[in-house]
Amino acid sequence: MQIFDQGNVFPPDVLDVTTTSRCRFLTGVKTIAALSLALNHPTIASVTHSLVNAYKNVLGIALVTDYHSRVQRRYFVALGSSFNL
Numbered sequence: 001m002q003i004f005d006q007g008n009v010f011p012p013d014v015l016d017v018t019t020t021s022r023c024r025f026l027t028g029v030k031t032i033a034a035l036s037l038a039l040n041h042p043t044i045a046s047v048t049h050s051l052v053n054a055y056k057n058v059l060g061i062a063l064v065t066d067y068h069s070r071v072q073r074r075y076f077v078a079l080g081s082s083f084n085l
Contacts (some may be wrong), residue, residue, distance in 0.1 A: 005008040033045040042050060 001012055002073065003012060029045050032043060033049055036046040037049055049065040
């Protein structure tokens with residue numbers, strides 16, 4: 001049995017994924033994410049990091065400006081909190 005893909009024929013052992021090949025792949029993904037974050041160039045590998053960093057920025061602004069959302073107010077009221085919102 002052989003694998004045919006786009007005009008090429010491969011042996012079946014090409015599909016075997018080992019721990020070593022998986023680690024090498026994940027290292028490459030991490031490197032691409034780090035480079036794209038450093039260069040401010042969005043890629044699929046860096047999207048999750050970019051979203052987390054954006055959330056951290058928004059959260060930081062909310063904390064500095066004492067902004068409280070409706071959900072937070074409901075949560076504090078439900079707990080019977082004495083915080084001054």
